[in-house]
Amino acid sequence: MKLFNGVKSMENKLTATKYMRALTAFFIAIITLPVIAMETGIEHEQNIDSRTVNKSRCEGIVAQYKQNHNSEIQRKLRAAYQNDACFEQIAHTLRTPLSDVNIGPITKTWINQYMNDYTEKTCAPDDALCIQARAYGQNSARSRLKAEQGLQPWMLTEEDISYFAMNSDVVTTLKAMNKKSYTTKSALLAVVKTELGMLEGMTPGLLAIYIRQLSEYVVSVKQKIITRNTLDTLIINDYLDMAAALQGYLDRPINETQFNELIKGVLRGAYQSVKPQVAVGEGAITPGQEAANIPAAPTVGQQRSRIKKATDIINLTATLANQYQINSYLLVEKAFPTIDRDITACVKNLANSAFHGKSAAEDTIKSMLRKIARLQAGNKVDKFSCEPENKPGDKDQPEVQGKTARIYKDGNESLDNEPYDKDALKHLMNRVNKSFYSTDLEPVQLSSLEEPCGECSLPMKGTNYGFYPYWQASVAYKELGLPVVNPAVVDFSVFSRIAYFALPIAADGKIEHKLHWKNTANIEDFVRSLKRYNVKRDLVLYSNSWQAWGAGKGESDTKQLVYGYAENHLTQIQELHESVKEAGGLSGITLFFEDYKSSSDANNIINYITHLHEQIKKNESNSASPHFDINIVLDIDWNYKSGNYCHVGNVDKAGETYFKEFENLLVNGDENNIVPNNIKEIASNFKANVKDGVERSLNIVSQSNKESIVTNLLVFLHEPSSRAKKCLRLQIEDEFHGGRRIEILRKVIPVLGRADLKENTDKFQQFEDDINYLKDNFGGIGLWPLPMSSAARPVVSEQGSQKEESQKKENQKEDADKVISVMQQSIKREYTQAYKNYIDYSTLGVIGEILHQPVLTRYFSVCSVMCPGRGWVIYVFVLLFSISTVSFIAYRVSCKARKFIVRVKWIDIALKIATVITAFIVLGCDPGWQPISNEILLLTIILMIIYAVYRGFFCGYEKEGDE
Template sequence: MTNQRLLRSLALAALLHLPLSVSHSEGTAPAKPPAAAPAAEAGCDIGPETYRKLPPETIRQIQDGLAYFGLYGNRIDNIVGRDTRAGLAAYCRQRGMKVGQDAASKQALIDELLLDSAIDRVYRGWREILASKAFSPWEAEQKDKEQIAVQLKSSTPAQIIDIIDRFLKYKPLAAKPARARWPDDHGISYQLTGDDFKALAARQSALTKLAKLKGKSFQDQAAFAAQVREALKGEADALVDLVEEYADTMSVLTLGPQGMARLKAARVPAYLLERLGDLEDPGYPSRAEVEKALQNIPVQLAQELKDYQLANQKGTAKQDSPPANPSAPPVAMASAGAAPEGGELAGEITLRLQSMSLVGANRQGAALEQIVQEMLDETGKWLPVILDQVEESTAYRLSDSAWSKLSAAAGAIPAYALPVLEGMQEVDYPLRSLFAAAARSRIEARLGEYAKSIQDDVASRQLTQVDDKFLEGLKKAKVPAELASRLAALKGKEFPSSQELNAEIAVLFKAQIDLIPAYQDFLAHLAKKKHAPDAAKAVLWSPVADCKCQPKRIKHVVYGFYPFWLAGDAQTVDFSILTRIGYYALGFDESGAIQAGGYWNAGSSQAFETAGKYRTGLDLVVSKSDWAPWAAQSREKRKAAFDNLAANIGLQLGIEPTGALSALKRYLSLGRHRPTLGDGVTLFFEHYPEEAEFIEDFGLFLAKLRQDLAASGHSVNLMLPGDALGKGIYSYPNLARWADIDDRNSEAEGVDDRRVLLLVLLQEPTTLDKKALRRQVEEHFHGAQRRNFLRAMVPVIVPDGRSPIKDDVIYMGDNFGGIGFWPLPAGAQAEQSGGIVKDEYFPQSNIQANAVCGIVCPNRWLFRLAFDFFLLASGGFLAAFLWCCECRNNFRRHFIWYLAGTVVPCFVTGMGLLYCDPSVEKFSEGNSLLFLTLLGIIIYAIWDYRQKKLEKP
């Protein structure tokens, strides 16, 4: 760029700051003469008299503006002739305007043209910038947004250009992508530990330090990261990447440290470098802005030098005689003025004056004028050099909007929410959605308590404004300071009624609720725990004291999940309240191969057999949530994978336990009963594709799996999140077909182990979610189908060990097929849940109430062995008595001993099994009289034998 071009551009920049004044800038493409004007369109008919009386200066500006847009190709002659009118008509049509006979519409066209051309010279296509999607959100965040709106409607070109400058300077390069959702699989759960709460406290401290950077700009990533690390001082270094992610980025033109170094090496005068501060940091959003800034340097410099000259003249005018010390430099007088004191400019002038060694005011004045001219010439020479060193870079800035998003993502959780979250400590949630819903519902509940208390106070006192007494009441009510400060902001504002004040208070609390999603992602990320099996650990189950068996016929299902990561911790379990336990979980790949590892193997036989002793069924949960590799396969491969998965599930369920009890079962059943590790499978297919062909594939797989497992007596269940109900494979028609809820089984009593259970994970608050679940079923089914579908559904809750569960237990029992627990109740929680579940779900049968059954049922296989032994012995003695004379005489002599050693134990063990073994429990019903008769016969035989011995001489 030449000095002449800079001067012309400088003139343009000066004109832009005058209302509606423009000049034709160099660099605009030569305008083509307009085509012959078409017939005048309605609303844009510019007649000869329309603009005849305009001032020449205004006509010149009109012609210049039309020429800029290529609508006027003649010379600028300050006359509204035919070409000018044709250009105005064309512009009128382009802008969709209308020109009537009134002066206002005529002036509006001129104003629009002059405004448009002046701004477009700086920002071509400026209307598209203002109409962009990013502009409205940016405008809404500005403190002076009302003033901006007014200026955009009616203002000078300079003011609108300034608004666009502000917008472009802080406009993000591109919308940041949404944070990646952390994929869930069978080894992930969500829980807040004590260490997590310590991390939260450390994060709050780090954010307080980081707040010092709010509103500051940094010209590159390295400088920004350095300042972030300096602010954090080693605390929460993980925030550095997060800060960079959420900071506003903008494309800027800047000199930067390297550019400044090159300019210094080129010996650019220091007084010029001193004026490049904004160009060095933070820079400008466009090259036009850089040129504009450089064009202002000569203007500013000329003004400063002029002020310096005036100050020097005033200083020398007061001097009546030369200084006492002739060797003193004349600048001593000049520097005494009010012109620039200190700085590189004053230093440069001082050095140049000293080098001239001039004496006398006249000579000093002339020399100063010469120096001023030289410096202005130097400036014109160096400006192109400076412009060549400007480079594009990405600047970073923590704006108010960016800080709000960053603080939420980084864990800036409101202080009032922390005590609420502490109630979730060590509570394990299987899904992110369940954890997020629990956190949200609890925080909402706490805010609701505060809001109700405050609004009740306002209503009772009929307050119409927030006063000191009201604020004092907030302290007494222990309302958190963060909420109290927002309420205090209403002080001094009068409301028409207490209802209006309460409405405003409701808005404040609603704003706090709306903030929850902002930090839910961070909380979920903090709570996310990845688990892996540990070969050094094992499943350790032991029954609670006085644990009883499950009866054969039960009214409701009680399902407990055992996540594999609980292994290693000894757990006391009340098996008497657990119908089934689901081992969670094994995954599988796109070929249908089940992943190896975990504790589902023969090595866990002892723990799993413990559950079986009390007739608690054991299911294997097969889980998958990432279906992308699966869906990428051809349909033939998917079907083959499903077939492979069905076969592998059968193999996993068919693993033979290695414990002594299992060997005993095989022996007693003479090989007819082959013990297996599992009693059924529960499928948890989260995020399964919802396309029709995928749903059909799943239906075929489920039918094949049920058919394959039916022969071995294994059941199949489905597990699903509550928010997935009604979608894809979990649509109501599909579930109705797969759960087999038609009326042919409606008369069955109790729980059928072969039916498909629908284990639905409920979100908190369960009080609302369980009722919503019931309503959905009622909307889709009627009559017997509704009843059977509800019987098949088992809602699953996540107890926190603090909140009572009695309401949930009763509601699930009255409305659904039972209740599920994640994880299974153990230890103190088993004691808390056990009594409630027993009272509501299990009748007080012999098995559940009889102390004898508490011994017989868990050890029924040993009692069966004993019964078989004594029965065979009794049969053997009876055969010997009938066919062996010597044996008959021996039996007669020792009848009591043979009876006590065979028949009585056989009768006792048999009676114990009849009343306490669920497998034969039905034979005891209605046969009590028969058993008493047999007992009477035995007693009579003993009595008769004794009597005969006593009668002998």
């Protein structure tokens, strides 16, 4: 009996082994076939998955097929075109808009028009109507943009770049999980978090990104689980072989949709593997012997019946539960793309570099990718420190994006047509765009580099402009991992104006997000610091929908609409000015018009600024408002493929100029209206008619001396800046001529982006070259963002991760300090030829020029103490001057006072010396007194001479002790 049980146990084990092999083959078939199908048609699978995700939406749309949408369509069209002149014309003509009750020809026309307006078109260059329709459609799309879209930080963090380097290992780890199911979503994510956390190079921030992204791919599936009760029930019902076959599936969740097919397959395999028992050895059946006692094989019907009954038992006793698993690993692989290691290694040099907008970030990344492509093709790039891991030889140069390396090795193509990895650009740009957060803002804290001292803004031959991005003082962005610097230190001496960037203007002209300006406490210290160091304070208004203002309206209606926007904005700016008036108030308004190009209609900009300027002047005359300077910022969408871009020659055709439209805003009057012509005209008119001639002449002189409407035109430069700055100047020279060209160049301020090009062998050389070029060829230098350094040096902890993080902050601070240092040296550099110097000390007056001489300031700068604290210094001077004046008068009119003063004459002498020194310091260091310091000094000298003459010739010398 024991032998029989042992044999039977062995047979059961062999049978179970066969069952497991069959089951394994079955599972491999189930898993492999779908994967093969997916690999041969990934796009089809994505479409299926997208349809699955949007199934409820699709069902909702299909359910509406039989409904009558006539009234609803007409209502929505009326809302969409409520301000459209053409649509309203039909309304007035036919009394009711879309008067055909059903979907008739008018309704169909406007439905078609709506689709045309809100979809992009490809137009032939000579198809004016198509181009006009496309512009209208683009404006309609712009009107739907969120006001803040474009203001958010554009930056690649270190984690963004590491993300692409880690993706390959992450996908491999996820695939190893092989669609395992878990009882809860959190349990699944916890396991994934543990597995991914073990990968080399994984950081807590990066892990959080992966978990957040993976959570979107976790789906709930109904699972059936074979329990011990299921197997016991099968054994009781004499299904021993089937219970044995299912032993390997005990407590294993199986997808409900696959459960029956899988179980039937396992049971069928188990049933077929059982064969009739035949005796072996002694008593075996010999050939020819009857085998009547051998049981007959079951029929197909019996087999199906038995399997069906067993399946019913299994379904009744199996446990049904919700399980969680990752939906599609092919989709996950698509969601976590990888980038070539050469690219990720080089792009790390862009980590934590802020860009002012999408196009600037795209051009910078594109420029770097082109350089990497050159290196990978076996070429050399000057001053570029990135090195690819594998360089092809000259004889075996691979094809990059369909073009061989020799094309750009020989330099036959322009920079804009050179090949680069377009997939890498797409993936990186997906990470550059950060979200917009208008909450969790903290007070802006700026201080001088040498606090509590520090030079005030020095007089420069141009206007140096800095932009302070709002997100630099944001707790939300700090928690997001952005390199937020607040509190920060700035070298105020090299900036004329600093602007807060920026408040967004909605499509309807409203300013809803006031950011830091919503709470005066968050912004007043910013204004106070700039005022203290004599830096003008500007506020940037940002519009991404300016081209859509008045879309569909007539010219007159559009102009009135734009005028209304200008008046409303000025009112709000005045309110913000009043809120920080005690801290220093605002000096100007800077208007940023996004996406300006040569084909743009600049009428909205011109009408807006002209009316804004008129309202400012009107309010000034009524003493209702202070004066606000007006500046324009353009992020030009250059047409690089145009034959006129960066081309020597005249450009005056409509649709090809960028700055010609703003000529009357930037300069006033005829360029030939110089003083000698005015004098001749005055004389000529005086001879003809004295009264009329004088009036006319005064008007001409007044017009010629009138200030321009726009103070500065700032233009963002994209990388490579070595090319962009020269092309910008060339464009202005192509559009203007003669003296007008010089005037426009002195109004334009190019704005530089990255200062430290870490991918170059000398990362600050280009920055220094750019500054020297701009200060000699344009009206100033702009920097975005404002160069700032951390106010306090971070403490390096001894613990691992904290020490590494502190070291990163230390390196960032050193880089920021270096940027400030390079700018200081470039701006303040002294040359033997005065015309080369950018700092114009002569405008400070004689005393100011003496006090600011490098020979003195190298050791100690009096003005670095006096200028920031000029408020209390003025009080000290007034006090000293008052006492000295009283002492002088008393000495002359009172004998008792004279005797007392004689007794304390050294104190009196020291008092007068201190008064003179303080007066010199005030005249030489206070920006309010510097412009008239020479006149005051000259007047003082004249008075002293007159007094000396009076004393010498009329009064003689008075003796000590005379009555």
